[in-house]
Amino acid sequence: MIPVTFSYHKAESVGDAVARIAGNPEAKLLAGGHSLVPAMKLRLAAPGELIDITGLDELKAITVGESIQIGALATYNDILHHHELIAHLPIFGAAIPHVGDRQVRARGTFGGCIAHADPAADLTAVLLALGGHVNATGPAGERSIPVEEYFVDLWTTALAPDEMLTSVVIPLPGDGARMTYVKHRHPASGYAVVGIAVVVDDNGPRVTITGATSKPEHLAGAEDAISAGINDASIDLAVARATEGVHINGDLYADEEYRTHLVGQMVKKALQQIVS
Amino acid sequence: MTTDHIHVAMTVNGVERSAEVEPRTLLVHFLRDSLGLTGTHVGCDTSQCGACVVDVDGVSTKSCTMFAAQLQGANVTTIEALAADGTLHPMQEGFWAEHGLQCGFCTPGMIMSSIAMLKENPDPTDDEIREGLEGNFCRCTGYQNIVNAVRHAAAEMREQNSAD
Secondary structure, eight states: OOOOOOEEEEOSSHHHHHHHHTTOTTEEEESSOTTHHHHHHTTSOOOSEEEEOTTOGGGSOEEESSEEEEETTOBHHHHHTOHHHHHHOHHHHHHGGGSSOHHHHHHOBHHHHHHHTOTTOSHHHHHHHHOOEEEEEETTEEEEEEHHHHEEETTEESOOTTOEEEEEEEEOOOTTOEEEEEEEEOTTTOOEEEEEEEEEETTEEEEEEESSSSSOEEOHHHHHHTTTOOSHHHHHHHHHTTTTTOOOOOOSSSOHHHHHHHHHHHHHHHHHHHHO | OOSSOEEEEEEETTEEEEEEEOTTOBHHHIIIIISOOTTSOOSSSSSOSOTTEEEETTEEEETTSSBGGGGTTOEEEOGGGTTTTSSOOHHHHHHHHTTOOSSOSSHHHHHHHHHHHHHHOSSOOHHHHHHHTTTOOOTTOOHHHHHHHHHHHHHHHHHHHHHO
């Protein structure tokens, strides 16, 4: 499969890349390429111009300080192998092995995942559970988008067409924070049929979902059920209330009823991991 | 800015190679069509099957998922380099000894991925071998012998390394 013809430009700086996409709806940024290139080969995407940002080393850094900043071009493996980050945010250690395969994790980037916002991606739910903000640069300069406002719909984020995601900033969790990610994977594609991220810290419990919804969302019923503590009774209640107020999508592989059942089971599994 | 052919140059199997290609030329097509290195296969063409795996600057890479234009100056190693001196690589020996193939179509990618895996983990368990090959499909379902082949090669490579 051969993509539609396009022109290719290797960006020399963030400013260069942003200038290229400004006013050019035909242009797409190319990072790890492990979502975009397959989509181009299937001709689901046909950008007229590719702006290759993989040479922008300033976007590859991961820094751990008062918060954790992950550069847009940090790969899945860069994150997984960053011991200090994983020590603070072990949820990445739980989730990243679920992403793609070893070749995908070596090339695919966290920033690309978050900008692409695939409804069955794993790390979208992880980011929503952790909170923080997404930094973007556009023609008007830099801005910071709270994670809670960032995911808009299927493959749609708060990023403007002429904005480029440059980094993601995640607050350090408090002492004693517990977190995990569990997934029921599609046996062929490996994508999430249902993925559940749970983070419990001083700011209360967060339970988020991917795979079964159009965008990552909080499961407010489950969060409320465990707000006073996680025990057998509150886990049962969280399972019962898991899809409260949330629209669960069905498709050819898993209809709404089955996926709704899976959501409860994944919530149960995740919460049991949190207390074990 | 143009969609015309562009000049791409990279080191492939230790030799400087270049060609005029369209920007949309995938690395796998550059290798196969421009350079005639047809050991790297196109299987699924959707970044899943791993028949096209090569090494790019030390990173195990699905060559159907990168454009040649991105790899200006890169160092690429394909299956053809493994037995360049006429002696099979221990991984190739392993696949031979353990009959780690049926039709053989997936074999180049399996071998390239397995070598990359052993660089990170020279003594993998069977489970780790299976996990390490999650990005490689064998449609003859010959997985058990592939695991045996990798285990065989890993033992041989550890022995060679300890003898060095």
